[in-house]
Amino acid sequence: MTPARQLPDDAALESLLAFWADGGVDAMLLDAPFDRIEAGRILPPAPAARPIAALAPGPGTGPVARGQPDVSAAIAQAQALAAEAQDMEALAAAIAAFEGCPLRFEGAATKAVCWRGSLEAPLMVVGEGPGAEEDVQGLPFVGRAGKLLDKMLAAAGLADRVLITNTVFWRPPGNRTPAPHEQMICAPFLERAITLVRPKMLLLVGGASAKSMLKKDEGILSLRGRWFEWKSSDGAVELPAMPTLHPAFLLRQPGAKKRAWSDLLTLTERLDRPERPA
Numbered sequence: 001m002t003p004a005r006q007l008p009d010d011a012a013l014e015s016l017l018a019f020w021a022d023g024g025v026d027a028m029l030l031d032a033p034f035d036r037i038e039a040g041r042i043l044p045p046a047p048a049a050r051p052i053a054a055l056a057p058g059p060g061t062g063p064v065a066r067g068q069p070d071v072s073a074a075i076a077q078a079q080a081l082a083a084e085a086q087d088m089e090a091l092a093a094a095i096a097a098f099e100g101c102p103l104r105f106e107g108a109a110t111k112a113v114c115w116r117g118s119l120e121a122p123l124m125v126v127g128e129g130p131g132a133e134e135d136v137q138g139l140p141f142v143g144r145a146g147k148l149l150d151k152m153l154a155a156a157g158l159a160d161r162v163l164i165t166n167t168v169f170w171r172p173p174g175n176r177t178p179a180p181h182e183q184m185i186c187a188p189f190l191e192r193a194i195t196l197v198r199p200k201m202l203l204l205v206g207g208a209s210a211k212s213m214l215k216k217d218e219g220i221l222s223l224r225g226r227w228f229e230w231k232s233s234d235g236a237v238e239l240p241a242m243p244t245l246h247p248a249f250l251l252r253q254p255g256a257k258k259r260a261w262s263d264l265l266t267l268t269e270r271l272d273r274p275e276r277p278a
């Protein structure tokens with residue numbers, strides 16, 4: 001009988017990692033949660049930060065949710081940095097330099113994932129958060145879900161008319177859903193991007209995007225396909241916004257594609273509708 005071949009350590013390790021990766025394990029988490037906010041690692045020294053409850057309503061702002069850390073200092077810093085950015089290039093640089101979002105130190109292996117597409121787009125697509133492929137490439141929606149999203153946008157005639165971004169700019173560990181407090185910290189940057197680009201409307205992809213942008217508690221299956229009004233925190237910008245199903249969900253449930261397609265057609269019809277003279 002041939003004795004089992006002994007793999008050298010490195011090869012054994014590589015093979016084990018490949019086995020885990022095939023099974024979808026692509027992140028290592030600590031057994032016990034580590035509170036980086038408590039540890040003081042991510043919050044800058046707080047200069048007269050406004051409590052979250054006192055912030056004007058806007059994407060991601062509002063009272064601290066029960067069980068959520070107080071991230072008002074990080075939000076205040078993001079607001080100040082976002083307000084300084086006079087164009088999208090400066091905004092991307094501000095996001096890249098920002099250290100107030102815990103995700104930057106948890107899931108992200110490389111860099112901030114800001115946006116891709118046309119900076120004059122009439123439609124802004126807001127997803128949930130970057131995944132593994134996005135983290136590597138530094139661009140949103142470039143993995144399998146992104147390829148499906150691109151196909152759907154192209155089929156609807158929207159390929160060159162979109163700017164694609166997310167509610168958070170760093171990959172959540174293990175591709176988990178971004179937490180509300182992480183979305184709140186990133187929201188001033190997202191709001192500034194919307195204000196600078198001034199799209200005609202928003203497509204909110206997935207429940208975590210729709211809920212945080214519209215401050216709704218309903219599930220995506222009830223929100224999708226309906227029109228809502230997104231408002232900037234100062235009330236200066238108001239845009240029609242439609243939630244739809246996430247392409248990652250559609251990859252798992254292809255039978256739901258017709259619902260997402262119907263959402264996209266409804267949105268395209270409104271986008272292409274000639275504007276009535278004032």
Ligand code: URA
Pocket residue numbers: 127128129130131134139140141142143145146166206248
């Ligand atoms: N899913 C998202 O919500 N955003 C991405 O960028 C990629 C996958």
